[in-house]
Amino acid sequence: MKSVLLLQFTRLKRAPTLMISFVVLTIVFVAVIGGFGTSTNGKETVYAYGEGKTAAWLDLLNESNVYQFEMITKQEAQEQVKTGKLHYALELQPNNYQFLVGTEDPEQVSVQQYVQNVFQKERQLQQISLTVDDPAAIRDQIEASLDAPVLTVHTEALHETAYTDSSANRYQVMIGMSLYFVIYTIFNNLTNIIMEKRNGTWNRIILSPVRKWQVYMGHLFYCFVLGFMQIGIVFLVFRYLFGYNNEIDFLPTIVTISAYLFAIVSLGMLLLGVASKPQQLQAINPIVATGMAMLGGAFWPLDAVSNGIMIALSKAMPIRYGIEALKSAMLFNQGFEAVLQPIAFLLLFGVICMGIGINLMERVKN
């Protein structure tokens, strides 16, 4: 097994382009889809426009730790939404607000929630102020009461609360893309098994004292390690170069990545059992990888999906559970308990696919 594993790394050293290109692609895709360039001082920029007395609203809105509201003209907002440069813009009115929406964006939902809260609170204060002689005093009184409340209600979600933080979207994209592109790396490297069976080197190895399971293990472990390296590099690049520096639950993250890679390597084996020619695999691989990523929420969060069939299908996709568990571990720090269920699914998925895959491969041969 060790010899087969070392051989694969020697081959990687001779032709590392594929793996490097998938790492680069992951970074490029996260940059494009996640849009990490739009943040200002760690805050997500929201563009607003409006006429009249809107400056006070802007100041209130900019008290946020998450969002940075910037004014542009109405014409600019309309033009940018029309051309797709902005997904949405906020229109501020003296006593109200509305959104100009071009395309659906999950981020807009959380922005809207935040704006609504700010408006609601301020309007309540304004109404109360109308009923007293000294509006400034009542405001101070209310602020003081809020700073030292009689009761403190601490809310905690049993499951993740989607997109309460703008960074959630960026993490979603980074995790999704990393898990998506690693599928390609693994599938492409597993194709080596078929190539070796075709060019005769596989038979040569089988005729040696090395056992067949050791040969399989050498290949599978190589794909696993390669996948781990790829995901690791991407995560480290984003952590140290692009400021994705949330505190993470290290062990659950490692265990989740391992379980996910096991599931994908097993799925690759199943595909090898189904397809007997490299050309067939080259056709199947992108369909399976992209289809799985689309359904499993790698390209967009499943919270944005309302179609019942799509949601049902997503439940059979390992990438869904990989994203879910990694978000729990890397974003919400929910500990081991939160990742156990997805990991259990990934392991079950892996065992089933591996069993069927190896069975099919050996049956084809006999």
Next chain:
Amino acid sequence: MLETELLQKKFKDQLAVDGINFYMEKGESIGLLGPNGAGKSTTISMISSLIKPTTGDIRLNGKSVVKNPQLIREVLGVVPQEIALYEELSAYENLKFFGRIYKLRGKELEKKIHSVLNLVGLQERQKDLVKNYSGGMQRRINIAVALLHEPEILIMDEPTVGIDPQSRSYILDMVRQLNEERGMTVLYTSHYMEEVEKLCDRIYIMDHGKIIASGTKEELKSVLSNEETILVDMNPISKELMQTLEEDDEIIQVNEIDKGMKLIVPKGSNKLTSIFHQTEAFGVQVTNVNVQVPTLEDVFLHLTGRTLRD
């Protein structure tokens, strides 16, 4: 040393090998002859334990290889028909990997690598990538890999296909040296008759999954000891003439060859006069005539009705 008993292999409904019996003694050089599709490669795959026979058994020193494939794997070196190497790696890296899977390590591995590289004459180019080698050099490394662990039995499946005469001659000399000087038992399959004639002590001829003849070169040629071969070069090649000659009861076989026809006739039958009469009658000009004693190629033709390269 190695024997097969009623070895049979079926792929779905197709019978690839049909109950063959075969044996090899230690130090022998055995030729397995047959045209494409005769069942040679399937037989080799079964002997080397790559595929299981449908029925029958293979025994190495009396022990069943079918039940315990590891028995033969430890003493076997196989040179496959295809270039089974990692082209993106150098010859040295290929040999190092295959040596490691045969549990060779450290100095011993290095010594064996240099020994086989010397044997195949590629010591100087060991660091070159295999994909940059010529076809002949790739074939030599293909053989070197099989020799690395010094096997007792070497199976070579058409190891000279598609290479230049110089490399071919080099490989044949090397195989002879391995057999004669190192006492390696060799099973050599080919459809180049002259290679088998040059290298092998005994020959098995296969066709349609069966062994149709076996023996030493002399024994096989004696099948045609009462016949002689007449090669007639003619212009133009006339199929009508050949059909007419086939109807002659005294002519055993007529086959078309490159420049004319090959006839097998009883020794001393003096058919030349009759042949010349017929060629004249058909308006065919005879450009050359050669009367030969039978070769293995003739034996094969006689037994199967076709040439090895059909």
